[in-house]
Amino acid sequence: MTDLIHPDRLAKLARMREAGIDPYPARGVQATSVADVHKGGGTSEEPGELIGQTVTIAGRMMGTRDFGKLIFAPIQDRTGRLQVGIQKGRMEKGPTPDWWPQRKFLDAGDLVAITGELGWTQKGELTIWAEEVKLQSKALAPPPEKFHGLADKEARYRRRYVDLWASEGVRDVFITRSRILSHIRTFLEGRGYLEVETPTLHPVLGGANALPFSTHHNALDMELFLRIAPELYLKRLIVGGLERVFEFARNFRNEGLSNRHNPEFTMLELYEAQADFTHMMEISETMISGAATDILGTTEIVFRGENYSVQAPFQRERYDDLFAKHNNGVSIHDEAAVAARAKELGVTVAPGLGHWKLVGEVFDETVEPHLGGPIFVTHYPAAICPLAKPDPENPVFAERFELFIGGMELANAFSELNDPLLQMEKFEEQVAMKDPETPGEVDVDYVQALEYGMPPAGGLGIGIDRLVMVLTGQDSIRDVLLFPTMRRQSANDESIETSDDSAVSPAE
RNA sequence: GGGCGCAUAGCUCAGUCGGUAGAGCAACUGGCUUUUAACCAGUAGGUCCCAGGUUCGACCCCUGGUGCGCUCACCA
Numbered sequence: 001m002t003d004l005i006h007p008d009r010l011a012k013l014a015r016m017r018e019a020g021i022d023p024y025p026a027r028g029v030q031a032t033s034v035a036d037v038h039k040g041g042g043t044s045e046e047p048g049e050l051i052g053q054t055v056t057i058a059g060r061m062m063g064t065r066d067f068g069k070l071i072f073a074p075i076q077d078r079t080g081r082l083q084v085g086i087q088k089g090r091m092e093k094g095p096t097p098d099w100w101p102q103r104k105f106l107d108a109g110d111l112v113a114i115t116g117e118l119g120w121t122q123k124g125e126l127t128i129w130a131e132e133v134k135l136q137s138k139a140l141a142p143p144p145e146k147f148h149g150l151a152d153k154e155a156r157y158r159r160r161y162v163d164l165w166a167s168e169g170v171r172d173v174f175i176t177r178s179r180i181l182s183h184i185r186t187f188l189e190g191r192g193y194l195e196v197e198t199p200t201l202h203p204v205l206g207g208a209n210a211l212p213f214s215t216h217h218n219a220l221d222m223e224l225f226l227r228i229a230p231e232l233y234l235k236r237l238i239v240g241g242l243e244r245v246f247e248f249a250r251n252f253r254n255e256g257l258s259n260r261h262n263p264e265f266t267m268l269e270l271y272e273a274q275a276d277f278t279h280m281m282e283i284s285e286t287m288i289s290g291a292a293t294d295i296l297g298t299t300e301i302v303f304r305g306e307n308y309s310v311q312a313p314f315q316r317e318r319y320d321d322l323f324a325k326h327n328n329g330v331s332i333h334d335e336a337a338v339a340a341r342a343k344e345l346g347v348t349v350a351p352g353l354g355h356w357k358l359v360g361e362v363f364d365e366t367v368e369p370h371l372g373g374p375i376f377v378t379h380y381p382a383a384i385c386p387l388a389k390p391d392p393e394n395p396v397f398a399e400r401f402e403l404f405i406g407g408m409e410l411a412n413a414f415s416e417l418n419d420p421l422l423q424m425e426k427f428e429e430q431v432a433m434k435d436p437e438t439p440g441e442v443d444v445d446y447v448q449a450l451e452y453g454m455p456p457a458g459g460l461g462i463g464i465d466r467l468v469m470v471l472t473g474q475d476s477i478r479d480v481l482l483f484p485t486m487r488r489q490s491a492n493d494e495s496i497e498t499s500d501d502s503a504v505s506p507a508e
Numbered sequence: 509g510g511g512c513g514c515a516u517a518g519c520u521c522a523g524u525c526g527g528u529a530g531a532g533c534a535a536c537u538g539g540c541u542u543u544u545a546a547c548c549a550g551u552a553g554g555u556c557c558c559a560g561g562u563u564c565g566a567c568c569c570c571u572g573g574u575g576c577g578c579u580c581a582c583c584a
Contacts, residue, residue, distance in 0.1 A: 008552090065543050066543095068540040069540080070543085071543095072542075087541060121542050123543075125543085125544075144518080145520045148545095151521095157576090209583085253583075258579090385584075
């Protein structure tokens, strides 16, 4: 038992068992959803076909208003709330005429099934006048305060199973999240895409630049990494001839947490043979604009207090133009001017990382915060894009874009690099530049796949959590994750001491 | 990792310029057959996050720690 349990409720449970009532019956009931009852009830001016009919609903009793011989109680299920009215006289004429004294066993938070006639109160509220009340599951932990719900953020994230029914609007965010995923799946399948699943355990890191979580497989005696991106596996499938593939990939990055970073997060990645990065722009804007229209009924959204329109097409701007615009006309090609600008901003990179890395840092510092968007930033410097195809018009740039909304990076896409020799070169360069303390090696097998020939292809990655944030107006990624990553709660001081190898806890 | 803030009843929150803690909701007892955060009367419920320190006395002040939030840094 936990410290949440309430002694009064435990005593009540014992009394119920003495009275022969099973507080945790094995079977559920056939119930109509609250939303369907509302639909069938109509309005008091225009009553629906369910008025006067006997209906059954099942859900959580959110409270009671007890008038002695009449009790009103709102019942909530996944679709909404409906009031039931339990009257002494009516219950005594029902199938359980001796039930009335058992009302004392009910508490706010209990799960119940109610059967009765649908009607109205004197004030015109749709109400089921109960004839039978069945306890479905006794709540031993008392619910949060009925008006405020759960307000403490820590409690909300740790006990989402309470937050979901006790706090206004929380369930809707996750219903919307599910609909967004569903919309995307339908959209891509409509364009001939195949949903695939690729490994989460990677022997070689790749597809992004991030610190990994490491693990070990015992039977193979092999180090493995939780994937930081599915990219290289999905492109192997393009080599394999599947031509149009997507995956909702849970990725893992061993980095800091913030209001837009969680150690595990969901990335949609998709790859299409014969397409290029301009095609990926069209897919991005059509998909996002369509999701907003279908699910929200509008493309006008509010995020972090600002209004945005996600109506396609989105604005497109070149990386070098934006750089010059926000840096007093400094050209990204002018190494001395960029260095001076970086110094002025206090931006530094490790020595030896070179000019283009510095350009990237200055860009992040000066341009990104202004990208309200939605806007596609196109043609990134090829030097910082190891997996993208260089622009044939000018190979200094890559055929790549990132999509920004509200200053937040939402998507990243390119025309995929399919030249195995150039890919090998870029991988080797990348490995040479990296911090020797961090894992990373050339993915020889991936290069080998390219040697068999990968068709020209466009690829796109969309941060699903961030997209959901934007479309549901949530400021923090934690509010669109059912169970955001949290530090483990230490039960006592001993558990802290045992983190020291030399300490042995007597409790264990 | 840095800075700032928060931690008091199951929940939402007051409070004490240092003298041993309160309200509303939830629970319990009683009353009430049309409420909408029902109402009325009463009862019970606390390691004031943890550990030290200062003090005659600490929930309050100091130090350290833990958890969370915000923010900065990190983050192709």
